[in-house]
Amino acid sequence: MKVLVIGAGNMGLTYGASIGQSGYLDKEDLMIYDKSTEVVEKLREKNNPNYEVYDDLEECLPISDIIFIAVKPYHNDALMEEMKPMMNDQQLAISIMAGVTIETIQAGLGIQKVVRAMPNLPAQVGKGMTSYLAAPEISRIELWMVEDLLNSTGKSVRVDSEKFIDASTGISGSGPAYVFYFMESMMEAARNMGFSDNDSKVLVSQTFEGAIELFNKNKLSPKGWMKRVASKGGTTQAALDSFDDNNVHNLIREAAYAAFNRAIELGKPEEEVELEK
Ligand SMILES: NC(=O)C1=CN([C@@H]2O[C@H](COP(=O)(O)OP(=O)(O)OC[C@H]3O[C@@H](n4cnc5c(N)ncnc54)[C@H](OP(=O)(O)O)[C@@H]3O)[C@@H](O)[C@H]2O)C=CC1
C-alpha cells in the first residue's frame, strides 16, 4: 500500500511523521508532496528516514492507494482540478480540510472512496483527536486501514453524519487554540502580578497538566472538580463568581459555535449558508 500526503504544512508533516514512526509503511511507500519547491528542498535537506518527498504530482499521485489532502480549504479547488485527470476509482482520499464536504471531494476528484476527517494539532505529539466519516463505497478492510492511519496520531471517533465533522471542528479541531487562549490569559495575569515570564509559564502549564490528569483519572465531572477546589467563601469561589458575572460560560459556547458555523460556511457557496443557532 502506498500513501501520499498532499501539503507539507502543520498537519501534512504531522501525518508524515506519525505514520512514518508507526512502522506501517516502508520509506518508499510513504510520500509527501508540496507545490512549493522551497518547502520541498528544505524537507529533502532534512532527509527524513520515514518518507520520500516529491515536488511533482504526476510522479507520486498515480501510484498512490491512499491520499491525504492536507491543504487549506481555499486551495482545494485548484488542487482537485490538477489531481482529477490522474485519479482512478480504486484510490481512496482522506480529506482533513475544514468544511469541505465528501460530495465536493467526490465530484472534484471523480472518485467515490472519500473519507472526511477532522484531526487536531496535538496529533504532533501523538495526543490528537480525530473525528471521521467514510463514504459508503469504502469497504470494511479499507476502513480498518484508514483507522490505523488516523490512529497513528492519537484517538479517533467515527461519526455518522458530516454535521458532526463540522461540530467537532468547533470542539476538538479548533479546541487546542481555546486552551492556549485560556493559558495566555492566565500567564498574562501572572506576569501582571509580578512573576517572571518563565515562572508564569511553569505556574500555568503545570496547573493545566495537573487538572487534566486529575480529570482523566476519575469519573468526577468538571463541575464536581470545581467544587473540590472551591472552599465556601474562598478564593476559587471568588474567581468562579467572576466568570459567571461575566458570562464566560456562554462566551465559550458561542466561540465553539462560531467555529462550527464557520466550518459549515467553508463547505458551501455563500448563498446556501444557513447558520446553526
Ligand atoms: N492546523 C490545524 O490545527 C488543523 C488544520 N486542519 C486542516 O488541515 C488543512 C491544512 O492545515 P495546515 O496544515 O495548518 O496548513 P498549512 O498551510 O500549514 O499547510 C498546507 C500546505 O499545503 C501547501 N499547498 C497549498 N496548495 C497546494 C497544492 N495545490 N499542492 C500541494 N501543496 C499545496 C501549502 O503551501 P503554501 O503555504 O505555499 O500555500 C502548505 O505548505 C486545512 O485544510 C485545515 O482546515 C484540520 C485540523 C487541525
Ligand SMILES: O=C(O)[C@@H]1CCC=N1
Ligand atoms: O482553523 C482552521 O480552520 C483549522 C480547522 C481546525 C483547526 N484549524
